[in-house]
Amino acid sequence: MKLFILLVVVLLFVIWKKYQKRLGEQDSQDAASPARELLPCSVCGVHADKASLSLTTQGRYVCVQHREDRPH
Numbered sequence: 180m181k182l183f184i185l186l187v188v189v190l191l192f193v194i195w196k197k198y199q200k201r202l203g204e205q206d207s208q209d210a211a212s213p214a215r216e217l218l219p220c221s222v223c224g225v226h227a228d229k230a231s232l233s234l235t236t237q238g239r240y241v242c243v244q245h246r247e248d249r250p251h
């Protein structure tokens with residue numbers, strides 16, 4: 180029973196650590212690009228970070244799911 184409690188505590192600690200790390204990563208991303216631009220995908224209209232969008236040959240921005248080089 181003691182081992183079980185120890186296991187639960189370790190598990191909670193690992194989850195908490197992962198959660199803290201994820202929060203830290205989000206903070207650093209925001210700090211690195213404070214003026215990040217959100218643009219709509221010209222196919223589905225979903226807004227996404229400009230850096231994650233792709234520019235088509237027509238000069239329009241599309242999300243990763245609607246890239247021309249990706250088969251549907």
Ligand SMILES: [Zn+2]
Binds near residue numbers: 222224241242
């Ligand atoms: Zn799209």
